[in-house]
Amino acid sequence: MMEEHKTIKRIDTMPLLPEEMGMKQHEEVEQQLEQVREKMKGKYQAVWRVPAVQTDGFPKLMVHDNYQTGSVNVRNTRLPLWAIITTVVCEGWDRVESGWSPEEHYGYTKTDLAHFLYCLLEQRGEFGRLLLVLANAEHRNDSGWWEEPKYRRMVIKQLQRCLDTLNGLELELF
Numbered sequence: 001m002m003e004e005h006k007t008i009k010r011i012d013t014m015p016l017l018p019e020e021m022g023m024k025q026h027e028e029v030e031q032q033l034e035q036v037r038e039k040m041k042g043k044y045q046a047v048w049r050v051p052a053v054q055t056d057g058f059p060k061l062m063v064h065d066n067y068q069t070g071s072v073n074v075r076n077t078r079l080p081l082w083a084i085i086t087t088v089v090c091e092g093w094d095r096v097e098s099g100w101s102p103e104e105h106y107g108y109t110k111t112d113l114a115h116f117l118y119c120l121l122e123q124r125g126e127f128g129r130l131l132l133v134l135a136n137a138e139h140r141n142d143s144g145w146w147e148e149p150k151y152r153r154m155v156i157k158q159l160q161r162c163l164d165t166l167n168g169l170e171l172e173l174f
Helices: 002-007 023-040 081-091 093-099 102-106 110-121 125-139 149-173
Strands: 054-058 061-064 072-074
Touching (some): 081 110, 093 102, 125 149
Antiparallel strands (some): 054 061
Protein backbone atom coordinates (compact mmCIF):
# COMPACT_ATOMS: atom_id res chain seq x y z
CA MET A 1 0.00 0.00 0.00
CA MET A 2 2.80 2.43 0.80
CA GLU A 3 4.23 1.90 -2.70
CA GLU A 4 0.94 3.11 -4.22
CA HIS A 5 1.10 6.32 -2.20
CA LYS A 6 4.55 7.09 -3.55
CA THR A 7 3.34 6.85 -7.15
CA ILE A 8 0.43 9.27 -6.78
CA LYS A 9 1.25 12.73 -8.12
CA ARG A 10 0.17 15.76 -6.17
CA ILE A 11 -2.47 17.68 -8.07
CA ASP A 12 -0.73 21.01 -7.64
CA THR A 13 2.50 19.72 -9.20
CA MET A 14 0.95 18.21 -12.32
CA PRO A 15 1.47 19.92 -15.71
CA LEU A 16 -0.98 22.76 -16.14
CA LEU A 17 0.49 25.15 -18.69
CA PRO A 18 1.76 24.58 -22.25
CA GLU A 19 5.39 24.81 -21.20
CA GLU A 20 4.81 22.15 -18.53
CA MET A 21 3.17 19.61 -20.85
CA GLY A 22 3.96 18.40 -24.32
CA MET A 23 2.81 20.71 -27.10
CA LYS A 24 0.67 17.97 -28.66
CA GLN A 25 -1.09 17.35 -25.35
CA HIS A 26 -1.60 21.11 -24.90
CA GLU A 27 -3.12 21.40 -28.39
CA GLU A 28 -5.50 18.51 -27.64
CA VAL A 29 -6.61 20.14 -24.40
CA GLU A 30 -7.13 23.50 -26.13
CA GLN A 31 -9.15 21.78 -28.87
CA GLN A 32 -11.36 20.08 -26.27
CA LEU A 33 -11.83 23.39 -24.44
CA GLU A 34 -12.84 25.11 -27.67
CA GLN A 35 -15.47 22.41 -28.31
CA VAL A 36 -16.84 22.95 -24.80
CA ARG A 37 -16.88 26.74 -25.33
CA GLU A 38 -18.90 26.33 -28.52
CA LYS A 39 -21.33 23.95 -26.83
CA MET A 40 -21.84 26.35 -23.90
CA LYS A 41 -22.06 29.55 -25.96
CA GLY A 42 -25.11 31.54 -24.90
CA LYS A 43 -25.85 29.25 -21.94
CA TYR A 44 -23.24 30.51 -19.48
CA GLN A 45 -21.49 33.72 -18.59
CA ALA A 46 -18.34 32.67 -16.68
CA VAL A 47 -19.72 30.25 -14.05
CA TRP A 48 -23.29 31.57 -14.10
CA ARG A 49 -26.17 30.26 -16.19
CA VAL A 50 -27.90 32.52 -18.69
CA PRO A 51 -30.75 33.04 -18.12
CA ALA A 52 -30.30 32.81 -14.34
CA VAL A 53 -31.52 29.59 -12.70
CA GLN A 54 -32.43 28.68 -9.14
CA THR A 55 -31.31 25.22 -7.99
CA ASP A 56 -32.61 23.70 -4.79
CA GLY A 57 -30.02 20.95 -4.42
CA PHE A 58 -30.00 20.33 -0.65
CA PRO A 59 -32.68 20.78 2.06
CA LYS A 60 -33.12 24.47 2.97
CA LEU A 61 -30.29 25.59 0.64
CA MET A 62 -30.23 26.88 -2.91
CA VAL A 63 -28.07 28.51 -5.54
CA HIS A 64 -29.46 31.28 -7.72
CA ASP A 65 -27.24 32.82 -10.37
CA ASN A 66 -28.53 36.32 -9.56
CA TYR A 67 -28.34 36.06 -5.75
CA GLN A 68 -25.01 36.78 -4.03
CA THR A 69 -23.12 36.00 -7.24
CA GLY A 70 -24.42 32.45 -7.35
CA SER A 71 -23.39 31.46 -3.82
CA VAL A 72 -24.98 28.68 -1.75
CA ASN A 73 -27.71 30.55 0.13
CA VAL A 74 -30.10 29.76 2.97
CA ARG A 75 -33.47 28.94 1.41
CA ASN A 76 -34.76 31.54 -1.04
CA THR A 77 -32.74 34.40 0.53
CA ARG A 78 -29.64 36.41 -0.14
CA LEU A 79 -27.86 34.98 2.94
CA PRO A 80 -24.86 33.01 1.66
CA LEU A 81 -23.32 30.32 3.88
CA TRP A 82 -19.87 31.84 3.41
CA ALA A 83 -21.11 34.94 5.25
CA ILE A 84 -21.86 33.02 8.45
CA ILE A 85 -19.42 30.09 8.48
CA THR A 86 -16.46 31.84 10.10
CA THR A 87 -18.71 33.33 12.78
CA VAL A 88 -20.36 30.01 13.58
CA VAL A 89 -17.03 28.18 13.86
CA CYS A 90 -15.19 30.87 15.82
CA GLU A 91 -17.97 32.45 17.89
CA GLY A 92 -20.85 29.97 17.89
CA TRP A 93 -24.37 29.70 16.53
CA ASP A 94 -25.79 32.19 19.05
CA ARG A 95 -23.61 34.92 17.51
CA VAL A 96 -24.86 33.98 14.02
CA GLU A 97 -28.45 34.05 15.24
CA SER A 98 -27.97 37.47 16.89
CA GLY A 99 -26.48 38.88 13.67
CA TRP A 100 -28.39 37.27 10.81
CA SER A 101 -31.23 35.34 12.54
CA PRO A 102 -31.37 32.47 10.03
CA GLU A 103 -33.30 30.26 12.45
CA GLU A 104 -35.78 32.94 13.44
CA HIS A 105 -36.41 34.29 9.93
CA TYR A 106 -35.85 31.27 7.67
CA GLY A 107 -36.05 28.17 9.84
CA TYR A 108 -32.38 27.37 9.17
CA THR A 109 -30.78 25.88 12.28
CA LYS A 110 -27.28 25.00 13.43
CA THR A 111 -28.27 21.36 12.96
CA ASP A 112 -29.15 22.09 9.31
CA LEU A 113 -25.72 23.68 8.78
CA ALA A 114 -23.93 20.85 10.59
CA HIS A 115 -25.74 18.24 8.48
CA PHE A 116 -24.86 20.05 5.24
CA LEU A 117 -21.19 20.31 6.21
CA TYR A 118 -21.15 16.66 7.28
CA CYS A 119 -22.59 15.55 3.92
CA LEU A 120 -20.21 17.82 2.01
CA LEU A 121 -17.13 16.63 3.89
CA GLU A 122 -18.21 12.97 3.79
CA GLN A 123 -17.01 12.81 0.17
CA ARG A 124 -14.34 10.18 -0.47
CA GLY A 125 -11.52 9.48 -2.87
CA GLU A 126 -11.54 11.60 -6.02
CA PHE A 127 -14.56 13.55 -4.78
CA GLY A 128 -12.80 14.43 -1.53
CA ARG A 129 -9.84 15.54 -3.64
CA LEU A 130 -12.18 17.69 -5.73
CA LEU A 131 -13.27 19.56 -2.61
CA LEU A 132 -9.61 20.16 -1.72
CA VAL A 133 -8.79 21.36 -5.24
CA LEU A 134 -11.74 23.78 -5.21
CA ALA A 135 -10.88 25.07 -1.73
CA ASN A 136 -7.21 25.44 -2.67
CA ALA A 137 -8.07 27.37 -5.84
CA GLU A 138 -10.39 29.66 -3.88
CA HIS A 139 -7.81 30.13 -1.12
CA ARG A 140 -5.04 31.13 -3.54
CA ASN A 141 -7.03 33.54 -5.67
CA ASP A 142 -8.48 36.94 -4.75
CA SER A 143 -10.93 36.97 -7.63
CA GLY A 144 -12.93 34.01 -8.91
CA TRP A 145 -10.58 31.04 -9.32
CA TRP A 146 -12.24 30.23 -12.66
CA GLU A 147 -10.72 33.41 -14.11
CA GLU A 148 -7.19 32.00 -13.78
CA PRO A 149 -6.15 29.35 -16.34
CA LYS A 150 -3.92 27.58 -13.80
CA TYR A 151 -6.80 27.01 -11.37
CA ARG A 152 -9.31 26.20 -14.11
CA ARG A 153 -7.00 23.46 -15.37
CA MET A 154 -6.53 22.07 -11.85
CA VAL A 155 -10.30 21.87 -11.38
CA ILE A 156 -10.89 20.45 -14.88
CA LYS A 157 -8.33 17.70 -14.29
CA GLN A 158 -9.88 16.74 -10.98
CA LEU A 159 -13.42 16.87 -12.38
CA GLN A 160 -12.24 14.57 -15.18
CA ARG A 161 -10.86 12.14 -12.61
CA CYS A 162 -14.26 12.18 -10.88
CA LEU A 163 -16.03 11.52 -14.19
CA ASP A 164 -13.58 8.73 -15.05
CA THR A 165 -14.26 7.15 -11.66
CA LEU A 166 -18.02 7.27 -12.18
CA ASN A 167 -17.72 5.96 -15.74
CA GLY A 168 -15.58 3.10 -14.43
CA LEU A 169 -18.26 2.24 -11.89
CA GLU A 170 -20.89 2.22 -14.64
CA LEU A 171 -18.79 -0.26 -16.62
CA GLU A 172 -18.53 -2.53 -13.58
CA LEU A 173 -22.32 -2.80 -13.47
CA PHE A 174 -22.47 -4.53 -16.86
